Amino acid sequence: MAASWTDVRSWILERNPELTELDPETDIIEKRIVDSLQFVELVLYVEELRGTMLQSNEVGLDSFRTLKAIEKNFLHQ
Amino acid sequence: MSSGRSIVVQGTVGKAEDVVVFLPPAGSITSPYFPIGACLPDTLPAVHCEMPGRGRTAGEQTPGSVHGAVDRWADELAALLPGRRLHLFGHSLGALFAYELAIRFEVRSGTEAASLSASGAREPGSTPRSLVATAFAALRGQRGTTDKEGDREGAWLTDDLRLRQEYVTAKQPIRAPLALFCGISDPFARPAEMEEWKRFTKGPWLGMFTFPGGHDYYLSGQESIAAEISQIVDRSQDPERMGVENDG
Numbered sequence: 001m002a003a004s005w006t007d008v009r010s011w012i013l014e015r016n017p018e019l020t021e022l023d024p025e026t027d028i029i030e031k032r033i034v035d036s037l038q039f040v041e042l043v044l045y046v047e048e049l050r051g052t053m054l055q056s057n058e059v060g061l062d063s064f065r066t067l068k069a070i071e072k073n074f075l076h077q
Numbered sequence: 078m079s080s081g082r083s084i085v086v087q088g089t090v091g092k093a094e095d096v097v098v099f100l101p102p103a104g105s106i107t108s109p110y111f112p113i114g115a116c117l118p119d120t121l122p123a124v125h126c127e128m129p130g131r132g133r134t135a136g137e138q139t140p141g142s143v144h145g146a147v148d149r150w151a152d153e154l155a156a157l158l159p160g161r162r163l164h165l166f167g168h169s170l171g172a173l174f175a176y177e178l179a180i181r182f183e184v185r186s187g188t189e190a191a192s193l194s195a196s197g198a199r200e201p202g203s204t205p206r207s208l209v210a211t212a213f214a215a216l217r218g219q220r221g222t223t224d225k226e227g228d229r230e231g232a233w234l235t236d237d238l239r240l241r242q243e244y245v246t247a248k249q250p251i252r253a254p255l256a257l258f259c260g261i262s263d264p265f266a267r268p269a270e271m272e273e274w275k276r277f278t279k280g281p282w283l284g285m286f287t288f289p290g291g292h293d294y295y296l297s298g299q300e301s302i303a304a305e306i307s308q309i310v311d312r313s314q315d316p317e318r319m320g321v322e323n324d325g
Contacts, residue, residue, distance in 0.1 A: 015291065029219065036216055036231065041291050043212040044264035056211040061219055 003049040003075050005067035011045055012038075024067040039064070050074050082137065083129045084153050087114040088122035095191065095310050096158055097123040100150075100167030100174035102197075103241065104234030106132040109296065110166070116303030121310060124158070126150045126174070131233055139236070143244045147174055151181040155188050162191035164310050168258075168295055169265065170241050172198035176277065179251045191313050193251065193278065194306065196258035197292055199266050200273035201246045209265070210238050248277070256283035256309050258302065260294030283309055 009022050015038060028034050034042055042064065047054045054074070063073040085108060090096060097117060099110040108125035117123055128146065130139030140146035154163065163182065167175030172195035179190040217231045255278040259268045268287055275282060286305045288294045295302055 029216070036213060036234065037293060039216045040209050040212045041264055043208060044206075047208070048264060054208055056207055059208065059211045059215055061215050 005071040005075070007049055008042070008046065008067050008070050011042070022067065024071075026067075027065050028067075029061055029065050046070055046074050082153060083127050083134055083149060084157060085125040085127060086122065086157075087111060087125060088117070088119065090122045090124075090158065090161075093120065093122050093161070095121060095162045095164060095314070097121060097164045097166060097306055097310070098154065098175075098178070099123060099125045100165065100171035100178065101126060101128055102167075102169040102171045103237035104231075106233060110168075112299040113295065113303050113306070116300045118307055121307060124154070126154075128233070128237075140240075143170075143173055143177060143240050146240075147177040147181060150174070151178055151185075154178075155182075155185060159187050162189050162313070164192045164194070164306065164313070165190060165253075166194040166196065166258075166306060167198075168196040169198050169292065170237055172196055173201055173241070173244060173246075176201050176251070177246070179253050180249055183251055183253070190251065190253045192254045192256065192283065192309050194256045194258055194309060195271070195274050196295060197260060197263055197266050199270050201244075201277060202248045203273070205242050205244075210242065213238065250276070251278050252280045253278060254281040254283050254309075254313060256305070257285045258295070258305070259285065259287050260290040260292060261287050262290065263292045263294065265292045283312065 005024050012022060012028065012033065013019055016033065022033070043054065043059055062069065064070055099108055099114065101108060105128065108127055110125055114123035127134065129137040129149065140149060165175040165178055175193055175195060179193050182188055182190040213234065217235065255274060257271045257274055259266060259271055268285055271285070288298050288301060290297060
């Protein structure tokens with residue numbers, strides 16, 4: 001089964017026990033839901049979900065701002 | 078707790094023969110390992126190497142390379158802990174520091190590298206992933222200008238990522254026993270990837286120790302980590318319990 005934004009949500013919630021819910025349109029960068037290290041880990045996790053390596057020119061912040069954006073840019077291709 | 082120039086002693090070294098030496102991960106200012114050191118037995122002191130040029134050593138010169146940092150710590154550790162058996166533990170960039178430190182002590186007389194515990198890092202000489210630096214730079218581009226504290230800490234991390242990018246090693250095998258530590262879901266260094274470290278020692282293989290969590294697994298579960306380090310020290314004092322022959 002193809003990965004989706006819910007996989008990414010589970011990953012973030014697992015690392016942020018104080019969070020119980022995360023809307024797929026929430027800006028996780030602006031709201032600082034992920035810190036610097038988690039953001040880098042998230043990029044590597046998305047690469048793993050996608051199953052192919054990400055190129056450096058794909059790693060723009062806007063592509064990772066929301067769960068839906070991550071799904072659209074990396075998981076439904 | 079007392080401190081030298083870039084070394085902080087936790088506990089009392091006194092006449093202890095074995096000392097745990099913690100090497101810092103990228104971006105750290107104060108050692109993040111104090112909670113682990115606090116869980117070690119009273120008889121097992123810890124010393125923490127901190128990166129010169131930041132935090133309480135802000136006035137000191139910042140090393141320009143992995144080798145520059147390690148040379149400095151090696152000199153300070155040799156002066157502070159002559160004749161001791163050092164058990165080196167380093168996470169992420171710290172694992173590379175620990176490996177290089179082991180090399181230094183194997184060519185010096187006196188202080189001994191009694192074990193190497195590498196955590197959360199691929200093997201020395203592995204190609205650094207440019208994606209990591211790119212992702213961090215993208216985030217820092219937004220946050221750095223709005224958060225002064227974050228900006229300063231981000232600057233240290235950027236500096237340390239550069240050290241990692243520029244790090245070159247002769248890939249010299251060491252003689253010290255090797256243990257590996259890893260977060261089960263650490264995307265930076267999977268347990269299977271870390272097995273490559275076995276090629277870097279001719280000494281006994283002490284095992285792979287995995288813990289729940291990602292790259293920052295060592296910031297929780299400190300008691301378990303300290304217990305494994307303590308076991309490693311105990312085993313190193315008894316050749317029959319040292320470990321299996323390294324097949325790497």
